[in-house]
Amino acid sequence: MNLGFQDYISIKLHKTDLNLTNEIKSRLEPYNLAPEQNLIMMLLWEEDGLTQNQLAQKLNKDKTNVARMASNLEKKGFITRSLSIEDRRSLKLYLTEEGKQLGEKVIPIAEEFNDVVCNGITNEELMELERILNKMNKNVDQPK
Amino acid sequence: MNLGFQDYISIKLHKTDLNLTNEIKSRLEPYNLAPEQNLIMMLLWEEDGLTQNQLAQKLNKDKTNVARMASNLEKKGFITRSLSIEDRRSLKLYLTEEGKQLGEKVIPIAEEFNDVVCNGITNEELMELERILNKMNKNVDQPK
DNA sequence: CCTATATAGTTGCTACACCAACTTTTTCCA
DNA sequence: TGGAAAAAGTTGGTGTAGCAACTATATAGG
Numbered sequence: 358m359n360l361g362f363q364d365y366i367s368i369k370l371h372k373t374d375l376n377l378t379n380e381i382k383s384r385l386e387p388y389n390l391a392p393e394q395n396l397i398m399m400l401l402w403e404e405d406g407l408t409q410n411q412l413a414q415k416l417n418k419d420k421t422n423v424a425r426m427a428s429n430l431e432k433k434g435f436i437t438r439s440l441s442i443e444d445r446r447s448l449k450l451y452l453t454e455e456g457k458q459l460g461e462k463v464i465p466i467a468e469e470f471n472d473v474v475c476n477g478i479t480n481e482e483l484m485e486l487e488r489i490l491n492k493m494n495k496n497v498d499q500p501k
Numbered sequence: 502m503n504l505g506f507q508d509y510i511s512i513k514l515h516k517t518d519l520n521l522t523n524e525i526k527s528r529l530e531p532y533n534l535a536p537e538q539n540l541i542m543m544l545l546w547e548e549d550g551l552t553q554n555q556l557a558q559k560l561n562k563d564k565t566n567v568a569r570m571a572s573n574l575e576k577k578g579f580i581t582r583s584l585s586i587e588d589r590r591s592l593k594l595y596l597t598e599e600g601k602q603l604g605e606k607v608i609p610i611a612e613e614f615n616d617v618v619c620n621g622i623t624n625e626e627l628m629e630l631e632r633i634l635n636k637m638n639k640n641v642d643q644p645k
Numbered sequence: 646c647c648t649a650t651a652t653a654g655t656t657g658c659t660a661c662a663c664c665a666a667c668t669t670t671t672t673c674c675a
Numbered sequence: 676t677g678g679a680a681a682a683a684g685t686t687g688g689t690g691t692a693g694c695a696a697c698t699a700t701a702t703a704g705g
Contacts (some may be wrong), residue, residue, distance in 0.1 A: 360520075360611070360612055360615060361547065362540075362543050362544055362547055362559070362652080364615075365611070365615050366615065366618060366619060366627060366630065366631075367521045367522075367614070367615065367618055368540065369631060369634055370514070370517065370518050370521065370634065371518050371521070371522065372561050372638075373512075373634045373637055373638055374514050374515050374516065374518040375561065375562075376561075376637075376638050377511045377514065377515070377637065377641060378511075378515065378642055378662090379641075379662090379663080380641040381511065382663085382690095386694080388655065391689085391690055391691080392690090392691085393690075393691060393692090394690085394691095396506075396512065398508050399539065400506055403505065408653080409653075409654070410652085410653055410654080415506075417516050417519070418691095418692075418693090419692065419694080420653075420654065420655090421654085421655075421656085421693070421694085422693075423654095424653090424654060424656095424693065425655090425690085425691085426690085426691080428655095429689095429690080431529075434690055440654060441653095444652090444653080444688050444700080444701075445653095445699085445700060445701085446653040446654070446699065446700045447652090447653050447654080447700095448653080448654070448700070455564075457628060464656095467504070467509065468504055470511070471504060471508075471509050471510065471511065473507055473640055473641065474510060474511055474637050474640055474641060475510060475637075475640075476636075476640045477636055477640070478633060478636055478637070482629075482633050485626075485629060485633075486509075486510065486630065486633050487513060489515065489622060489626050489629075489630050490513055490517045491527075492620075492621055492622055493517055493520075493521065493618050493619075493622070494516075494517055494520050496617055496618055496620045496621070497521060497523075497524040497617065497618060500517055514665075519692075519693095520685095522692090523692090523693075526660095526693085535659085535660055535661080536661090537660075537661060537662090552683080553683075553684070554682080554683055554684085562661090562663090563662060563663050563664080564683075564684070564685095565662080565663070565664085565685075566660095566661065566662055566663080567684095568683090568684060568685060568686095569660090569661085569685090570660085570661080572685095573660085585683095588670080588671075588682090588683080589669085589670060589671085589683095590669065590670045590671070590682065590683040590684070591670095591682090591683050591684080592683080592684070593653090597670085608693085616697085
């Protein structure tokens with residue numbers, strides 16, 4: 358076969374991902390929010406009071422990462438963590454007033470970023486892209 | 502607009518990238534090679550004697566990462582680093598015998614991985630995917 | 646019931662990823 | 676030609692990312 362470095366689709370994907378991550382990182386910097394911390398906040402803005410475990414599943418991440426990111430968000434004052442009453446093993450994350458207000462500034466930034474990324478790309482292309490990404494995910498079978 | 506968490510294309514891309522990275526990571530583990538270290542090796546297997554700076558450009562990465570990865574590869578015995586004669590600021594990386602032999606085992610792994618990722622995906626789809634990724638890269642304008 | 650197992654979270658470890666600040670050469674031009 | 680600016684690497688700092696091993700709680704079966 359003999360593929361060259363440029364021929365690996367995973368490498369191209371990886372580069373694009375890094376590119377996008379860098380861009381959103383710089384856009385969020387003024388708000389003292391790192392990209393992955395923002396993902397947690399986005400989920401909390403949609404539904405307050407999620408546990409770390411629920412977040413880990415939605416984000417598809419190792420629970421250790423979520424724990425550390427949540428800890429950082431708590432230090433920054435955007436959320437509080439309290440033991441769940443139903444299950445005292447788990448921590449529920451709640452937005453602080455500051456965290457709620459942050460959403461009003463940051464959500465528009467995220468939507469604007471999405472617009473920029475999708476500029477000149479049709480809906481059909483986006484759906485095609487999703488379809489292909491899903492195929493790849495299934496192919497490597499890390500079950501989400 | 503009010504996008505939900507699931508609607509951001511960059512998030513989907515990111516998840517797929519992490520998925521693929523995890524898979525190749527576990528495949529390379531038996532060879533004592535981390536995914537990004539492997540990218541450096543792939544470039545050296547194509548062309549021995551590249552400088553760290555050249556690698557950083559090809560990989561689209563910060564020079565600090567390349568420096569540390571190269572240092573790790575040196576510790577593992579896969580490469581040596583020597584000052585360039587033409588420009589004594591730069592370090593050239595050369596494969597050791599062990600590094601060369603590693604390629605004969607790892608390149609097939611990488612190609613097999615690529616096959617798995619692309620399973621059930623047509624060439625047209627791959628080209629479409631690349632086209633869209635390129636658009637996104639241009640849109641965020643990190644000039645590659 | 647009460648131990649075996651599972652689950653939520655934390656800590657320690659390695660590997661990216663980028664920035665800022667620094668050293669050492671090189672280059673450029675006034 | 677000599678000093679400013681640029682370029683290649685390194686170091687230190689923060690923020691992911693996943694694994695292994697650990698604590699604490701919850702659940703299930705004998």
